[in-house]
Amino acid sequence: MQKKTVRDIEVKNKKVLMRIDFNVPRDKEGNITDDTRIKAALPTIKYLLDNKAKVILVSHLGRPKGQIDEALRLDKVAQRLSELLGQKVIKTDTTVGPEVEKIVEEMNFGEIVLLENVRFNSGETKNDLELAKALASLAEIYVNDAFGTTHRAHSSTAGVANFLPGVAGFLVEKELQVLGRILNNPARPFVAIIGGAKVSDKIGVIENLISKADTIIIGGGMANTFLKAQGYEMGKSLVEEEKVDLAKDLMEKAAQRGVEFLLPLDLVIADGIDNPGKIEIVEVSKLPTDKMALDIGPETIKLYNQGIKDAKTIVWNGPMGVFEKDEFATGTIQIAQGVAKSEAYSLVGGGDSVAAIKKAGLDKEIDHISTGGGASLEFLEGKELPGVSVLLEK
Ligand code: ADP
Ligand code: MG
Numbered sequence: 012m013q014k015k016t017v018r019d020i021e022v023k024n025k026k027v028l029m030r031i032d033f034n035v036p037r038d039k040e041g042n043i044t045d046d047t048r049i050k051a052a053l054p055t056i057k058y059l060l061d062n063k064a065k066v067i068l069v070s071h072l073g074r075p076k077g078q079i080d081e082a083l084r085l086d087k088v089a090q091r092l093s094e095l096l097g098q099k100v101i102k103t104d105t106t107v108g109p110e111v112e113k114i115v116e117e118m119n120f121g122e123i124v125l126l127e128n129v130r131f132n133s134g135e136t137k138n139d140l141e142l143a144k145a146l147a148s149l150a151e152i153y154v155n156d157a158f159g160t161t162h163r164a165h166s167s168t169a170g171v172a173n174f175l176p177g178v179a180g181f182l183v184e185k186e187l188q189v190l191g192r193i194l195n196n197p198a199r200p201f202v203a204i205i206g207g208a209k210v211s212d213k214i215g216v217i218e219n220l221i222s223k224a225d226t227i228i229i230g231g232g233m234a235n236t237f238l239k240a241q242g243y244e245m246g247k248s249l250v251e252e253e254k255v256d257l258a259k260d261l262m263e264k265a266a267q268r269g270v271e272f273l274l275p276l277d278l279v280i281a282d283g284i285d286n287p288g289k290i291e292i293v294e295v296s297k298l299p300t301d302k303m304a305l306d307i308g309p310e311t312i313k314l315y316n317q318g319i320k321d322a323k324t325i326v327w328n329g330p331m332g333v334f335e336k337d338e339f340a341t342g343t344i345q346i347a348q349g350v351a352k353s354e355a356y357s358l359v360g361g362g363d364s365v366a367a368i369k370k371a372g373l374d375k376e377i378d379h380i381s382t383g384g385g386a387s388l389e390f391l392e393g394k395e396l397p398g399v400s401v402l403l404e405k
Contacts (some may be wrong), residue, residue, distance in 0.1 A: 012404060013404070013405040014178070014179045014183075014187065014399065014402040014403065014404065014405065015178040015179065015402065015403040015404065015405050016178050016179045016180070016181070016184045017055060017058055017059065017154055017178055017179070017180060017181070017404075019178060019405065020152060020176065020178050020403075022059055022062050022063075022064040022152060023062055023063050023064065024063060024120050025064050025065070025150075025151045026064070026065045026066070026067060026115065026149065026150040026151050026152070026176065027059055027064040027065065027066055027067065027150055027152045027154055027176070028067045028149055028150035028152070028153050028154070028171060029055065029056070029059065029066060029067065029068050029069070029153075029154040029155075029156060029158070029165050030069050030070070030153075030154070030155050030156065030157045030168055030171075030398075031048075031052040031056075031068055031069070031070050031156050031157050031180075032048050032051075032070060032071075032156075032157035032158065032159040032160055032382070033048055033049055033052070033068075033070035033071075033072060033085065033088045033092075033125075033139060034048065034071055034072050034073065034159070034192070035047075035048050035049060035072070035088060036069065037087075037340065041082055041087060042087065043087060043088065043091055046091055046095070047382075048159075048211055048382065049091055049092055049095060050095065050176075051182055051382055052156055052180070052182065053095060053096070054182070055154065055156045055180035055181045055182065056068070056092075056096065056123065056180045057096070058138045058181070060098070060121055060123060060155070060325055063120045063121045064120060064121075064152075064165050065115065065118055065119070065120050065121075065122060065124075065150075066122070066123040066124070067115060067123075067124050067126065067149050067150055068092075068123065068124065068125045068126065068180075069106065069126045069129050069146060069167045070085065070088070070125070070126075070128070070129065070157070071128060071129050071130040071135070071140065071160070071167075072084075072085055072088065072128050072130070073128075074130065075128060075130050075131055076130075077131070077132065077133030077134075077135070077136070077273070078131065078133070079131045080128075080131070080266075083127055083128050083130075083131075084127065084128060085102060085126075085127060085128050086102055089101075089102035089125045090159040092125065093106075096123070098123065099122070099123075100123050100124070100125055101114060101118060101122070101123065101124040101125070102124070102127070103124060103126050103127050104124050104127055104401055105126075105127050105131075106126045106128070106129050106131060106132055106146070107126070107132070107142065107145035107146055107148075107149070108145070110128060111149065112148070112149065115149050115150075115358060119164060124369070128275060129146075129165075129166070129167045129396075130175060132166075134166055134223065135165050135166045135167060136163070136165050137165075137166075138164045138165050138166050138169055138170045139166050139170070140170055140173065140290045142166040142167075143166040143167070143170025143171045143173060143174065144171070144173075144174055144328045146166060146167055146170075146171050147171045147173075147174035147175045148174075150175060151175065152175060152176055152177075152178065153171050153172055153175040153176065153177040153178070154177070154178055154179070154180050154286065155168065155177060155178075155179055155180060155183055155398050155399070155401075155402060156179070156180025156181065156182045156183050156274075157183075157329070157398070158182055158183050158186045158289065158381070158382050158383040158386055158387075159382055159383035159384070159385070159386055160383070160386070160395070161183065161383065161386045161396040161398030161399050162383070162385050162386040162388075162389040162390075162394070162396050162398070163397065163398065164166040164397035164398070165398075168397065168398035169397045169398050169401050172254055172401035172402065173401075174402055176350040177346045177401050177402040177403060178403055179399070179402055181380060183399065185379075186381060186382065186383065186386075186387070186390075187399065189358060189379045190358070190379075190381070190387060190390045190391070193324060193326060193356075193358060194219075194223060194390070194393070197223065197323075198323035198324050198355075198356060199222075199225055199323055199324065200225040200226060200321060200322050200324075201223065201224045201225050201226075201247075201322070201324040201325075201326075202224065202225065202228065202318055202319055202322040202324070202325050202326075202355070203216075203220045203223075203224040203226070203227050203228065203325075203326045203327075203328075204228045204315070204319070204325065204326070204327040204328070204329075204346065205217055205220070205227065205228070205229055205230075205231075205233070205328055205329050205352070206229070206231030206232075206233065206234070206328070206329030206330050206331045206332075206343075206364075207231045207232065207233060207328070207329025207330060207361065207363065207364075208232040208233065208249065208329075209232060209233055209236075209249070209251060209281075210233040210236045210237070210251055210254045210257070210258060211251055211254055212233075213233065213328070213329065213388070214254075214257065214261075215388075215389075215392035215393075215394070216328065216388055216391045216392050216393065217261055218261065218264075219391060219392050219393040220308040220326070220391065220393075221261065221264050221265050221270055222268065224270060224326075224390035225270065225271065226270065226271040226272075226273065226318050226322075227265060227270060227271070227272050227273065227320075228273045228315050228318060229272070229273065229274050229275075230275065230307050230311075230315070230329070230330070230331035230332070230342060230343075230346070231329050231331055231332060232248070233251075233329070234274055234275050234304075234307070235248040235249055235250045235304055236250050236254050236255060236258045237258045237261075237262065237274050238274060238275065238295055239252075239255050239258070240255045240256075240258035240259045240262065241262075241274070243295050243296060243298070244298060244300065245298060245304065246280070246298045246299055246300045246301060246302045246303060246304070247283075247300075247302060247303045248298070248302075248303045249302060249303070250267050252282070254347065256321075256340070259267065271318070273314060273318060274295075275295055275307045275308065275311040275313070276294065276295060276308070276310040276311045276312055276314060277292055277293060277294050277295060277307070277308030277309065277310045278292070278293060278295060278298065278304040278305075278306070278307060278311070279291075279292055279304070279305055279306035279307070279308055279332065279338075279341070279342070280292070280293055280298060280299070280302040280303060280304050280305065281302065281303060282301070282303070283303060283337075284303070284305060284333055284336065287305075287336075287338055290338055292309065293308070300403065302327075304334045305332055305336075305338075305339040306331065306332025306333065306338075306339040306340070306342040307331045307332060307342035307344075307346075308340060308342075311342070311360070312341075312342055312345045312346065312349075315346055315349070316345070316346065316349035317345070317354050319349040319350055319355075320349065320352075321353075322353055323355050323356065324353070324355055324356050324357075325350055325353060325355045325356070325357040325358070326357075326358050326360070326366060326391065327346075327350060327357070327358070327359045327360075328359070328360050328361040328364055328387070328388060328391070329361055329363070329364055330343040330363055330364055330367045331343040331346050333364070334367045334370065340367075340370070341355060342368045343371070344370075344371045345365055346365075347367065347368055347371045347373045348371070348373065350373075350376075351373045351376030351377065352376075352378070356378050356379075357376075357377050357378045357379070358377070358378065358379045358380075358381060358387075359377050359379075359380050359381065360380075360381035360383070360384060360387035360388060360391070361381075361384045361387070361388065362384040363382075364384075365380055365381075365384070368380070386398075
């Protein structure tokens with residue numbers, strides 16, 4: 012099931028409403044600190060401009076909760092986009108309404124406008140159809156290139172497609188291709204590395220990957236809950252008591268399917284995250300009652316990297332420890348190095364995982380870094396993405 016893209020529809024002399032994800036990180040003064048997301052949208056924007064469409068961009072920034080928030084206006088984003096494109100970018104003061112309609116009517120084909128933050132409108136996150144209709148009335152074609160919001164059914168990601176033919180931009184096309192191939196036809200062995208804080212965030216992914224992957228590697232805070240399910244005492248570590256039974260079920264399912272399920276052999280422990288005190292490495296069976304597990308230990312790293320070495324496909328979501336602190340970043344960094352070195356096709360998704368890979372300076376070694384944490388996670392769970400299902404089929 013493939014979705015139509017901008018290549019499959021005539022865009023010349025057409026007004027095109029394009030949803031992009033310009034929700035960029037900013038400093039306290041509102042200056043953009045990382046323009047990766049703007050750069051990621053450039054290929055589709057350029058394609059549309061080169062093909063003489065009127066390009067009408069719509070994005071959110073932050074969480075203004077349906078009200079105007081001066082700090083979350085998109086002017087600086089428009090400015091950066093203009094620099095990157097080498098072309099003027101018109102910026103409107105509202106997302107929809109008569110003024111916007113006038114600007115769109117008066118602009119030329121081959122020109123571009125960025126609408127004001129769509130989340131200033133209370134209808135956006137409720138997928139309000141009036142807002143969707145107002146947005147759609149500006150254009151003749153809808154392009155979704157905001158992969159990071161495709162898991163949300165909002166007016167600008169899903170609702171607009173009730174009124175306009177919708178197609179994918181290049182970014183969405185690439186994400187769907189890569190993620191689809193990994194789920195449906197992965198080169199084997201297929202190794203999934205799942206970490207992060209909590210099991211509860213990633214139950215769906217683990218469940219779905221048990222029926223797809225050959226090996227599942229568990230790290231991070233969530234490993235504690237699995238270790239607890241194996242009968243280990245986890246001291247003060249982050250454990251989700253109410254998920255211990257589920258963790259047991261997941262391990263049983265993996266065993267039934269012949270999926271290798273790897274858990275830590277040793278752990279880096281301390282008194283706490285902020286006041287670590289003495290940092291030690293212990294076997295999983297030797298965790299003192301007053302200590303917390305904050306990273307995987309060296310034996311675990313060795314075991315995990317052995318599995319990673321021979322993989323042909325690797326999916327990684329969630330850090331192996333509290334990587335924000337250098338004392339507990341070793342596991343994540345060394346697993347990242349293992350993934351970078353392996354011949355496998357590698358995909359990393361998840362905000363913190365991507366940050367960790369960048370921190371390790373290894374992002375260039377990864378085959379695909381997903382631009383959508385939540386969206387890639389839901390795709391890997393086997394869920395439908397509302398912002399994708401509304402697009403036309405090929
Ligand atoms: P991603 O954003 O890549 O999906 P998550 O948000 O699920 O990842 O998890 C990342 C968070 O998990 C990080 O903030 C990290 O500090 C935390 N974490 C990792 N290991 C542990 C641990 N052992 N105990 C507590 N928190 C942990
Ligand atoms: Mg996260």
